[in-house]
Amino acid sequence: MMGSGSGWLVLVVGASGVGKDTVIAGARGALADDRAFAFPRRIVTRPSDATEDVETVDQNAFAARAAAGDFALSWSAYDLEYAIPSTIEPALRSGCVVVCNVSRSVVAAAAQRYRTAVVEIVASVQTIAARIEVRGRERGADAERRIKRVGVALPQSLPVTRITNDGPAQVATAQFVSHLRALKERAESNLPHRG
Secondary structure, three states: OOOOOOOEEEEEEOOOOOOHHHHHHHHHHHOOOOOOEEOOOEEEOOOOOOOOOEEEOOHHHHHHHHHOOOEEEEEEEOOEEEEEEOOHHHHHHOOOEEEEEOOHHHHHHHHHHOOEEEEEEEOOHHHHHHHHHHHOOOOHHHHHHHHHOOOOOOOOOOOEEEEEOOOOHHHHHHHHHHHHHHHHHHHHHOOOOOO
16 A cells, blocks of 8 residues: 655666666756755665766675665666665655656555656667667676566556657756656645645
8 A cells, every 4th residue: 555655756767778877867966956856875786887876785785784674675687686775765754756766676566655656768779779888887698688678567557757868868857857846746735734
């Protein structure tokens, strides 16, 4: 059942290489002065690089934190573990719009617990391949696997906002920021009046 928080959990999904981290980083910068938005860092069991803002932990630390209940959402992909911290929950209860880069595999579970909005970032295969090559984190068969991977289907009951990120990142970022501001307005309209 969906939680009682009045905020929105915005789940950003999309194939590896579509530019999710770039669009999220752009939105974080554009909304930095507005405390109604939160951009928690993902936890991942591999070193980060310049393209993403994550908290890196080893497998043992990840398992210990999972056992301690430190994660609101967690999943496995490409032989790695990922999580979103449980610190999102007080932010959602206070009415924040909380933006997270996640796997499609956790969308259905998240939607049962939180007021959820899904944003899918899409790009052409050519764009994805070029971005994966530039970032240099995956090579050979691993890069091919990411380019060809078809993700888990999103729940049909959830509306999905799709943003195409084939051109300049600023264009997709502006669309994303506009969507987030609209969600903020909806969240504020559901908060109790404080006179």
